[in-house]
Structures are given as structure tokens and as C-alpha cells.
Amino acid sequence: MWFFRSPQVVFGDEALSYLSSLPIRRAAIITDRYLLGTELPERVRGALPEGAESLAVGDVSAEPPLSEMTAHLEKVRGFSPDWFVAAGGGSSIDTAKILFALYERPDLTVYDITPLVQLGLRTKSRLIAVPTTSGTGSECTWAAVLSEENEKRKHELASPEILPDYAILDPSLVVSLPPEQTRNTAADAVAHAVEAYGSTWHNPFSDAMAEKALELISENIEGVMRDPGGLGPRGQVHIGASMAGLSFSNSQIGLVHALGHSLGATFKLPHGKAVGLLLPYVVDFNYDACPERYDRLNLLIPPKYRGRRLSDSLRSLLGMMGVARSVRDAGVEESAYASSMDTLVTLASESTGMVTNPKDSGSEDLRNIFIKAFDGD
Amino acid sequence: MAGARTARVGPRASPFMIGVRSDAPVEMARFPSEEWTKLYAEKLNANKSYEDAGKNWEGAITFVVQKDSALDKDAFIYLDLYHGKCRDAKFSLTESDLPTPEYKYAGPYGNWRKLINKEIDPIQGLLTGKFKLQGSMMKIMRFTKAAKEMVNTTASVQTEF
Numbered sequence: 101m102w103f104f105r106s107p108q109v110v111f112g113d114e115a116l117s118y119l120s121s122l123p124i125r126r127a128a129i130i131t132d133r134y135l136l137g138t139e140l141p142e143r144v145r146g147a148l149p150e151g152a153e154s155l156a157v158g159d160v161s162a163e164p165p166l167s168e169m170t171a172h173l174e175k176v177r178g179f180s181p182d183w184f185v186a187a188g189g190g191s192s193i194d195t196a197k198i199l200f201a202l203y204e205r206p207d208l209t210v211y212d213i214t215p216l217v218q219l220g221l222r223t224k225s226r227l228i229a230v231p232t233t234s235g236t237g238s239e240c241t242w243a244a245v246l247s248e249e250n251e252k253r254k255h256e257l258a259s260p261e262i263l264p265d266y267a268i269l270d271p272s273l274v275v276s277l278p279p280e281q282t283r284n285t286a287a288d289a290v291a292h293a294v295e296a297y298g299s300t301w302h303n304p305f306s307d308a309m310a311e312k313a314l315e316l317i318s319e320n321i322e323g324v325m326r327d328p329g330g331l332g333p334r335g336q337v338h339i340g341a342s343m344a345g346l347s348f349s350n351s352q353i354g355l356v357h358a359l360g361h362s363l364g365a366t367f368k369l370p371h372g373k374a375v376g377l378l379l380p381y382v383v384d385f386n387y388d389a390c391p392e393r394y395d396r397l398n399l400l401i402p403p404k405y406r407g408r409r410l411s412d413s414l415r416s417l418l419g420m421m422g423v424a425r426s427v428r429d430a431g432v433e434e435s436a437y438a439s440s441m442d443t444l445v446t447l448a449s450e451s452t453g454m455v456t457n458p459k460d461s462g463s464e465d466l467r468n469i470f471i472k473a474f475d476g477d
Numbered sequence: 478m479a480g481a482r483t484a485r486v487g488p489r490a491s492p493f494m495i496g497v498r499s500d501a502p503v504e505m506a507r508f509p510s511e512e513w514t515k516l517y518a519e520k521l522n523a524n525k526s527y528e529d530a531g532k533n534w535e536g537a538i539t540f541v542v543q544k545d546s547a548l549d550k551d552a553f554i555y556l557d558l559y560h561g562k563c564r565d566a567k568f569s570l571t572e573s574d575l576p577t578p579e580y581k582y583a584g585p586y587g588n589w590r591k592l593i594n595k596e597i598d599p600i601q602g603l604l605t606g607k608f609k610l611q612g613s614m615m616k617i618m619r620f621t622k623a624a625k626e627m628v629n630t631t632a633s634v635q636t637e638f
């Protein structure tokens with residue numbers, strides 16, 4: 101027995117206008133700090149049903165720490181929303197998932213947000229995710245990542261109950277995404293599709309999502325990098341990123357994310373940058389555990405980028421996107437890296453991605469991949 | 478220990494016995510039993526992957542094997558786990574005979590059989606309600622690899638059902 105879980109997905113031109121058809125009376129709009137000065141919050145407010153009141157929680161920082169939640173939660177409780185509308189990148193959506201859970205169940209702590217606890221949410225409110233980046237897939241997943249500033253740790257929270265009710269994929273919301281974020285988030289989405297496909301929990305539903313996601317992203321990302329304002333390719337990559345989210349949410353991440361969360365938390369690298377650079381190294385490591393599956397994925401990458409093996413193709417595709425080829429390339433200093441190696445390995449080994457990776461790995465394997473990824477091939 | 482039960486591991490015909498010399502140590506045990514618990518603890522202590530994954534773990538866990546149509550009494554396997562080793566292992570049919578563990582992993586006997594035969598993934602088993610886990614979630618979510626190695630170790634015990 102297993103499941104395929106998904107929000108209702110609204111996609112394409114003017115998808116945001118769908119908000120007006122929902123019975124929203126009091127919306128808590130959760131958005132990123134950097135989006136506050138843009139037209140986004142106003143566009144979301146403008147799309148709400150007539151007469152709906154709204155509260156903006158607009159100071160969500162990138163990869164927010166636990167300490168930020170308390171202040172947000174006070175604000176939210178004072179407002180008593182009947183819907184949460186997360187409009188932003190993965191950090192805003194993850195924050196909204198956590199606030200939604202804690203608003204519904206004030207007796208819980210964030211650490212109760214695991215799939216092993218029945219939360220009993222949706223007694224007061226529901227959750228909509230409107231992504232403004234194409235990559236984290238958070239709008240379609242049961243996961244939320246929370247930073248722990250003192251421990252340099254990223255908590256991987258998950259529950260089927262924090263899966264949004266609706267994911268609204270409006271391509272007009274991603275056309276102005278800056279190149280750096282476009283690159284990092286797309287690399288994250290590619291990593292989601294590859295990890296989901298290799299996962300020991302893969303299933304026909306997650307496979308279908310992963311295959312189509314990789315196809316859509318790899319065929320369209322060059323067009324997006326060349327013409328960031330083009331709605332067509334943007335829309336395809338946006339859909340691909342959500343499908344990649346659905347794939348891993350229903351089968352699980354692997355070692356790329358185990359290592360990537362550790363590297364990102366230790367050296368403050370953006371999530372997509374960390375997983376993007378590590379992806380080919382992990383694919384090389386995993387190859388002999390699932391050669392047929394990786395070979396099949398390789399065929400989905402356009403001939404222009406396709407190499408003999410999936411890792412060659414990914415290097416070529418990610419290289420075109422401008423993703424760092426090594427940890428050194430990503431700006432990490434060698435001596436700091438060497439002195440953090442034990443922490444990097446320990447943090448990675450405590451990730452849930454260790455369990456579902458296609459190839460079993462121990463601390464020495466993790467250390468070797470980290471070492472190899474420093475200078476690259 | 479009161480309530481302890483010994484497994485039937487005598488000269489009874491079994492596929493596991495083929496090729497085993499009569500003076501060789503018998504490494505087969507019925508699940509659940511005191512013998513199985515002892516063999517399991519030995520195998521766990523010999524498992525380098527578990528030692529690596531569990532090197533920062535401190536805490537006891539009790540496997541609760543719940544009665545079903547094929548098992549007439551609940552059984553309990555208590556494992557005191559510390560830094561990648563099993564310091565103590567006890568079996569009982571009476572839970573109160575055993576120390577209180579930090580975690581309990583419980584499921585009906587039929588599901589345990591499937592788990593040992595690798596027909597159920599231990600974590601998918603939890604997510605689909607085939608098993609229940611009691612204890613702090615925050616801590617155990619960081620040791621999922623150790624949990625997987627604990628289950629993998631059951632396969633190295635020659636188990637008779």
C-alpha cells in the first residue's frame with residue numbers, strides 16, 4: 101500500500117484569478133521579505149474575493165530560522181485567518197505550512213510536524229500556495245525545511261496534512277525572477293526529479309511525474325535563461341518544477357538533498373546552488389545501484405546535452421545554466437571546508453534522504469563524495 | 478525472568494537446518510523468542526553499518542509484537558542501544574517485566590513477519606499504519622538510517638516463524 105498525494109493544481113495564464121472563486125473571508129498572505137516592495141502582495145490581495153480581509157506577513161527571510169516563527173505566529177493568531185495564502189519562494193511556502201499547522205494546533209511544536217503524528221488540521225483554515233519561483237516544488241509537497249541557526253542544522257519536516265489544498269501556477273509571477281534564482285531553483289527541480297526517480301520508494305505515479313518534469317525543464321530551461329521574460333518556456337519550467345515536487349513528495353529525496361542540506365546549512369549556500377552542484381557527483385556514486393533507471397532518465401535529456409551517462413548529461417545541462425561545478429566554484433574556502441568535514445558528514449548522515457537513496461551509504465561514502473565535490477572532476 | 482519463553486530450536490526438520498553440522502552452533506531461532514532476541518543482538522553488534530549510523534544514538538527501544546491470528550500472546554523485545562551498540566537485550570511476554578524504553582515500535586505479528594522477510598519497508602510500514610511508533614519524533618527522525626539498519630539486521634538472523 102502506498103499513496104499519491106497532490107493539491108488541486110491550477111495552472112496557466114491568469115491562474116492567480118482563481119483565488120476569487122474560493123470562499124476566502126480572511127486571508128493571511130505569507131510572502132518573502134524581498135517581495136514586499138514588489139507588486140506581488142497587491143496582486144494577490146486584488147485577486148481575493150470581494151470583501152475579503154487580508155493580513156500580510158511579509159517579512160519571511162530566505163530559509164527562515166525557527167526563531168522567526170514565533171513572531172509570525174502571534175500576528176497570525178491575532179488575525180484569525182480562514183485561509184493561508186503563501187505567495188513567494190519555497191521559504192514563504194514552507195513558513196506558511198508551519199504557521200498553518202501551529203495555528204490549527206497551538207498545542208504542537210514544529211517537531212511534531214512529522215508524518216508519524218496525526219495532526220488533525222483544517223478545523224479553522226486551509227492553505228493555498230502561489231509559487232513565485234520554479235524549483236522548490238513546495239507548493240506540491242508535504243515537506244517543509246526549517247533552519248536551526250545555532251546548530252547549523254536544517255530540520256526536514258513533513259506531514260501529509262501540510263500539503264497545500266491548492267497550488268496556483270501562474271507563469272506571470274515568475275517572469276521577473278532574477279537569473280541567479282532562476283538557475284538555483286531550476287537546478288533544485290532537476291535534483292528533485294532525479295532523486296525521486298532513483299528513490300527506493302519510487303512508484304508509477306512518482307515516476308511519471310519525475311520523467312515529465314525532467315523533460316519539461318531540460319527542454320525549456322535554455323530558453324528561459326536566454327529570454328527570461330518569455331511566458332512560454334517559463335510556464336513549462338514552472339509546471340515541470342511542480343511535477344518534480346510531486347515526484348519527490350510521493351517517493352522521497354535521496355543523498356543529493358542529504359548532502360545538500362548539510363552543505364547549505366554549514367556554508368550558508370542557497371539550497372538550489374548546493375544541491376545543483378552536488379547532483380552529478382551523487383548520480384555517479386549511485387549509478388551501479390540503478391543503471392537502468394538512470395539510463396532511462398538520460399534519454400529524456402535533449403540530445404544537445406545528452407552524454408553517455410546521466411551524470412555527463414546533467415553536467416552539461418547544469419553547466420549551460422551556470423550552476424557551479426564544484427564546492428570551490430561555489431565560493432567555499434578550502435580550509436574552512438576541511439575543518440567542517442566531520443560536521444558536514446554528521447549532518448548529512450542524519451538526513452531522511454539517507455534511507456531512500458538507491459545506494460546504501462555510510463559516513464565514509466559521504467565523506468568521499470564531499471571530498472570529490474570540492475575540486476570536481 | 479518471569480514470562481520468558483525459549484524458542485523451539487531443537488532437531489526439528491527445517492529448511493534452515495540443511496547442511497548444518499550437528500556440533501555447529503545453532504543459529505536459528507523462532508520469532509519472537511529469547512533465543513531470537515539474543516541472536517539479533519549479536520548480529521546487531523556485528524553490523525558495522527548499524528554501528529556507523531547509530532554512533533550518536535542513546536536510548537532503548539522495545540519491539541512490541543502484537544498478537545494476531547497466528548500468535549496468541551503479545552511479546553516484547555527490549556533493546557538498550559548506545560552509541561552504535563546493543564548493550565542489553567531482553568525478551569518477555571510481560572511488558573512490565575522489562576525496563577521502560579524511550580521508544581516503542583509496535584505492530585501485529587503478521588506484519589513483523591513481513592518486515593523480517595523484507596516485504597515491508599520499516600518507515601513505509603509506519604506511514605501506512607502497519608506499525609506504530611511511540612517516543613520523541615524529533616530525535617528519531619535524525620536516525621532513520623540506523624532504524625533501517627536495525628531492520629536489515631533481522632534478515633541476518635535465521636528466523637523460524
Ligand SMILES: [Fe+2]
Pocket residue numbers: 236288291292357371375
Ligand atoms: Fe530541494
